[in-house]
Amino acid sequence: MIIASNVGSKERESDAADFYTVIPCATKILNRSSVYTHQKFRKVQAQFRGKVNCITRSTNSVLGSSLYEVVEQVFNSIFNKFVVTYDSVAAQVKCQCLLFESRRILCRHPLSVLSFERVNKVSPRYILK
Template sequence: MSIRRTIENDEEADLYEDRHIWVPIYLDHHLWAEMRSTKRSESMHSFFNKFITRNSSLIQFVKQYDNCLGSREQKERESDAADFHTVIPCATKSSIEAQFQHVYTHQKFRKVQAQFRGKVNCITRLTNSALGYSVYKVGEQVSSSIFNKFVVTYDSVAAQVKCQCLLFESRGILCRHALSVLSFERVTQVSPRYILE
């Protein structure tokens, strides 16, 4: 009996130690926008430390993990319900900002609003245009003497805007440079592709 218990303890210790191998593999398929790999790894190890210790069995881990996911989902539902009953006012007169206001949670909308406010520091200049495809240079003043420059393309036929800074691709929100171009083009509504769940 004691030999069997020793084997089980060894297997559970192996599970705990092997976590450093299987956690990154398991999480490799998930999108982790805004999070670097080291930060992501630290975050995941911290997350899993809540559920598994050296003395946890696999069954205990699964139960604790399920409980945590349920708790997280409940918090998200409560947050969504609170967002549904309150409205954050728009920071600008942009109809695109109003479009985002109606579809995003408060947390996401605040991030979008920061980009709309940042448009104030942008100067947009058309450099090339042909058959509905335009190329812009957007200068952003980041200090009294420093301008960062970004290339932004706009396809009016496909209703697609793309900025060199890749903020949308990494964080899922349109950047101030793209918003400046959309404003320059007098676009009043963005394509649903720019509204992520």
Template sequence: MSTTQRSEGMNAFFDEFINSTTTLQQFVVQYDNALHSKVEKECEANFASANTTLPCGSQSFIERQFQDEYTHAKFGEVQNELTCKINCNIKSVEVHGGKAKYIVKEALIWKDQSADKYNEVIFDLVTKDIECTCWLFEFRGVLCCHSLMVLALEDVKFVSQKYILS
């Protein structure tokens, strides 16, 4: 996460517990209350995830794989990327040795204008490992729509466990 994102996230987290008039002593007490609240919300979310199932939006084995492994919140992120896959097209493919390099065009709309974005996805034909220049997996722990597009094109039914974070 960028410094700004962390700062905004922390501000939002503490907003309900402290304000500009909070003393240092009150801050320590409220900080403890905030942490307990966060742990409680995580336990409730884990319980809900363990006892209910969000439906899959497709017939994808990969989607089902993530459905079985992730909490509702993380699975929702995966489903969002699967939905965004509709905006992607493969523009070119180059195969060198055991690796394929895909150029994936993602059609976006920004300020009511078409704003295409291009990403490079490297797919290892042997190990089925995948990397994308958008780095979504490295930053958020979720495979991006560009990678999911390539995996579908390569007819990969299940992803390696290294792409399913605990």
């Protein structure tokens, strides 16, 4: 229990040390503002950078809801496929990998879909305080 307390304390100290540091944003559809800690923001940026390894293909579309297959190259000739659902009316996106649901970070697969759909801003529901 003490170890977990120390880890949290170290993270807070790191964020306090980084408070006045400007971190360049990897994309224009996400503004750092004051909603992310530096540590979380770096993880989010890594997802934006990782989407360059993704190829997005629309597979089905019905009444504002679209289904996409996102193929991600993870190593030389190794590819993983992910299914992403995008609801343009509700501005919701959901990936089968469930990274957002488990770690509260929007993963590269829906980010790739949002880019494919030419969405200019990430919905505030995916930017957590």
